[in-house]
Amino acid sequence: MSEIIKRGTILDGEIIDITHEGKGVAKINGLTVFIDGGTIGDIVKIKISEMKKRFALGKVLEIVKPSVYRVDSLCKVSENCGGCQLRDLKYEKQLELKTNKVINDIEKIGKLKNVIVHNIIGMEDPLRYRNKVQVPVDENHIGFYKKESHNIVDTDECIIQHELSEKAINIVREFMKKFNVSGYNRKTAEGNIRHVITKVSFKTKDTMIIIVTNTKRLPYYEELIDMLKKEIPSVKSIVQNINKNKTNLVLGDKNKVLYGDEKIIDYIGALKFNISPQSFFQINSIQTEILYKKALEYADLKGKETVYDIYCGIGTISLFLAQKAKKVYGIEVISEAIEDAKENAELNGIENVEFYEGTAETVLPELYKEGIKADVIVLDPPRKGCEKEVLDTIVSMKPERVVYVSCNPSTLARDLNYLSNKGFLVKEVQPVDVFAGSMHVECVVLLVNSGQVGK
Secondary structure, three states: OOOOOOOOOEEEEEEEEEOOOOOEEEEEOOEEEEEEOOOOOOEEEEEEEEEOOOEEEEEEEEEEEOOOOEOOOOOOOOOOEOOOOOOOEOHHHHHHHHHHHHHHHHHHOOOOOOOEEOOOEOOOOOOOOEOEEEEEEOOOOEEEEEOOOOOEEEOOOOOOEOHHHHHHHHHHHHHHHHHOOOEOEOOOOEOOEEEEEEEEOOOOOOEEEEEEEOOOOOOOHHHHHHHHHHHOOOEEEEEEEEOOOOOOOOOOOEEEEEEEOOOEEEEEOOEEEEEOOOOOOOOOHHHHHHHHHHHHHHHOOOOOOEEEEEOOOOOHHHHHHHOOOOEEEEEEOOHHHHHHHHHHHHHOOOOOEEEEEOOHHHHHHHHHHOOOOOOEEEEOOOOOOOOHHHHHHHHHHOOOEEEEEEOOHHHHHHHHHHHHOOOEEEEEEEEEOOOOOOOOOEEEEEEEEOOOOOO
């Protein structure tokens, strides 16, 4: 069948799955077609755009019969914006899809059978949950990137952002029009404003607004401050970040505080965290607290344990663990994050934690050689997962438990396979829906030392 199909061929099919990039999947006479548009259960008319050896790419021309799982996305730009791949799918079905994604990756990539994977923990309200938003700006638009491009979809409303973020961005939009302040041209590297970033504390409503500029001076910044203060009384920090580099990196190295403080405070549970323009902080405070409480439950600390928190960031998990551990060692490569982590420990009056700057694959083996062994190790790596040196050191150290917090089920499954082959038993997996409306899945996993490590 696939040999006679070519570019431009029109086919009918049903979308039976969605990939982690948000593309629909159809099986038509044995041919797998990855499709732009549609959602699970839609009967669609598909136009083939490209043929590969073992699959095809296509685009939905028409939804012949809508899925029973289809809902109104509530978003004005969801068809073009690349942010939320699942906005037109019932939330219950989104959760089922994500749980199945975790199960399939653990079985197919991790080669692990009979692992307990709990149903994902969803949100009571999967809207307005983001405490941070960053939007690119060009000569004519402020919004989000179109799917698979760097073209900006002009956006004045985003239903997963906090209302204060939305208001701040629209004030900047009005300011640019009123005072003829230019957006950034990525081809010529000219113009003033490159990005607008907002950070909002869900607990206090304290708001930080960061204007990323291509220029040292932001024209009419005093007028912008007045506009923001008038409409958003909770604004505590307005910062200009200067980024003159021809790069895709959002933030430059230099910050100028235009108004208020350099940092705001946000909370996860009862713990306070200093948030600076460069700080990484989990974007969904509600679900992050659930995730971290589960990690603390899996760590099963009695007060006598030495714990490593590897890839510790600004110390969020470290400080949760330190409340019940004897000693916590945090490792992080980003120097600004380590400084924030130390400040956050002081802010919360927590003294039984030490932070080390450097790559995990360098610092962890060094500490182990110095004789600092862990009873419990917590991992929270980036999407690429753990380096082999980190996993090998864990195997040599033989901790009683490993708690793995993951933002990517595929690399999680790969690392679980490695650790399970080295004597660790994967006890259970708890997915948590931190990024509702998208295909991203967070998980926390408990592994225990089976006593066969190194044999």
